[in-house]
Amino acid sequence: LPFQQGLAQAQASETSESALVEMEASKFEALKAELWDFMKNEIYPNELKFFAEVEEIRRKGPAHWRQPPIIFELRERAKARGLWNLFLPVDSAKLAGRSGGGLTNLQYADCCEIMGTANHPEFAAEACNCSSPDTGNMEVLARFATEEQKKTWLEPLLDAKIRSAYAMTEPEVASSDATNIRTSIVRDGDHWVINGRKHWITGAGNVDCKIMILMGRTGGSESSTYRSQSQILVPTDTPGITLVRPMEVFGDDDCPKGHMEILFEDVRVPLSNMLWGEGRGFEIAQLRLGPGRIHHCMRMIGQAERALSLMCRRVSSRKAFGQQLSEMGSIVQQVAECRAEIDQARLLVREAADRMDRLGNTDHYTRKLLSLVKAVVPSMTQKVVDRAMQAHGGLGGSQDSFLPVAFTAARSLRWADGPDEVHWRTAGKLELSYQKKESPLYGIGHYEHDKSVPWRAKL
Numbered sequence: 001l002p003f004q005q006g007l008a009q010a011q012a013s014e015t016s017e018s019a020l021v022e023m024e025a026s027k028f029e030a031l032k033a034e035l036w037d038f039m040k041n042e043i044y045p046n047e048l049k050f051f052a053e054v055e056e057i058r059r060k061g062p063a064h065w066r067q068p069p070i071i072f073e074l075r076e077r078a079k080a081r082g083l084w085n086l087f088l089p090v091d092s093a094k095l096a097g098r099s100g101g102g103l104t105n106l107q108y109a110d111c112c113e114i115m116g117t118a119n120h121p122e123f124a125a126e127a128c129n130c131s132s133p134d135t136g137n138m139e140v141l142a143r144f145a146t147e148e149q150k151k152t153w154l155e156p157l158l159d160a161k162i163r164s165a166y167a168m169t170e171p172e173v174a175s176s177d178a179t180n181i182r183t184s185i186v187r188d189g190d191h192w193v194i195n196g197r198k199h200w201i202t203g204a205g206n207v208d209c210k211i212m213i214l215m216g217r218t219g220g221s222e223s224s225t226y227r228s229q230s231q232i233l234v235p236t237d238t239p240g241i242t243l244v245r246p247m248e249v250f251g252d253d254d255c256p257k258g259h260m261e262i263l264f265e266d267v268r269v270p271l272s273n274m275l276w277g278e279g280r281g282f283e284i285a286q287l288r289l290g291p292g293r294i295h296h297c298m299r300m301i302g303q304a305e306r307a308l309s310l311m312c313r314r315v316s317s318r319k320a321f322g323q324q325l326s327e328m329g330s331i332v333q334q335v336a337e338c339r340a341e342i343d344q345a346r347l348l349v350r351e352a353a354d355r356m357d358r359l360g361n362t363d364h365y366t367r368k369l370l371s372l373v374k375a376v377v378p379s380m381t382q383k384v385v386d387r388a389m390q391a392h393g394g395l396g397g398s399q400d401s402f403l404p405v406a407f408t409a410a411r412s413l414r415w416a417d418g419p420d421e422v423h424w425r426t427a428g429k430l431e432l433s434y435q436k437k438e439s440p441l442y443g444i445g446h447y448e449h450d451k452s453v454p455w456r457a458k459l
Contacts, residue, residue: 116302205258229281
């Protein structure tokens with residue numbers, strides 16, 4: 001595709017030596033030990049406090065939707081421990097001219113999984129400034145923003161002084177096919193004028209959300225399909241923006257971030273707010289969605305691990321019909337299946353992260369892995385959590401357990417950032433292309449037998 005030429009140029013730096021530099025092994029192990037200590041002493045003991053403070057914010061109303069006080073307290077403690085901005089890989093940090101956590105994507109996979117054992121799944125990530133959608137947006141700004149835009153938006157995001165949103169999905173079209181996006185971005189003098197409606201815009205409900213990256217249509221019908229979309233910076237205080245409502249997932253509005261329905265009516269922003277030039281929206285999306293998706297999946301593995309631990313604890317402490325649950329054959333098999341499925345998913349994530357470090361996320365095989373990861377991991381986590389809930393009986397679906405929030409997060413992630421079916425489709429098409437063009441086995445085919453002599457002559 002034509003836009004892939006631009007992608008190749010954008011990712012040339014990812015195959016340079018800077019992309020391969022990783023934190024020294026001993027320092028990395030010390031960092032993980034510090035993170036585990038942070039989780040045990042600061043995160044797990046404060047989970048109920050987090051939910052209580054969120055409920056108080058919800059009760060006060062939309063004007064008070066910002067992260068609860070415990071998050072601000074924990075951010076300072078995370079900074080003091082050196083657990084800040086771990087998500088920003090060394091290559092992106094170098095492009096931005098800013099400092100990140102000093103990790104590769106592969107190393108961050110370990111840290112993100114640890115943070116993902118929290119309840120809410122992004123509680124620890126928020127405390128370490130590693131939460132969605134800000135991480136993906138910061139990587140976009142690191143790679144494509146001007147120096148002035150980095151100072152205005154990237155630096156305060158890296159400092160957690162502001163929050164951000166990514167406005168892509170629309171209610172009137174199947175937005176998993178980005179060519180369907182209909183929000184218009186029309187040039188008028190020295191401004192772009194934006195009109196359209198978006199929904200499921202994560203983070204926009206937070207009053208500290210000051211900037212959105214919006215994907216919309218700049219090209220007319222004569223434009224190439226892959227050159228008709230652009231991405232543009234839209235400050236949230238721009239006139240013409242209406243937050244219509246927060247969308248709910250199984251009755252939860254995800255306060256204080258929210259997944260908002262937003263109306264854009266004659267929203268005017270300067271021409272300079274266009275990221276990387278008009279018609280480059282698909283290229284930016286390709287580069288953004290890879291890290292964003294894999295970060296979610298890294299966290300989901302942490303959720304699955306915690307669910308499995310709860311399951312093992314439960315079945316080891318309960319008896320039914322004169323037998324320990326952990327001695328029942330079906331339970332033992334389910335525990336083993338959970339372990340196998342978690343480890344298989346983790347290996348897939350780690351291979352994808354490693355290839356991102358070495359080859360960039362637009363390499364065809366890496367793209368296939370990223371699609372497989374997004375299709376496999378949330379579904380796996382949902383299955384593991386469901387087994388754990390079943391082993392707990394009614395307790396597994398109650399407010400006394402971490403499991404209901406984990407189940408909701410895993411199930412909803414099977415829609416977010418593209419539904420399962422889209423990722424299976426992408427991976428399947430890439431696999432078919434590989435088999436036809438590159439596989440050394442594709443041409444072998446079947447055996448040809450000599451059929452000229454019948455096994456038994458016709459009587």
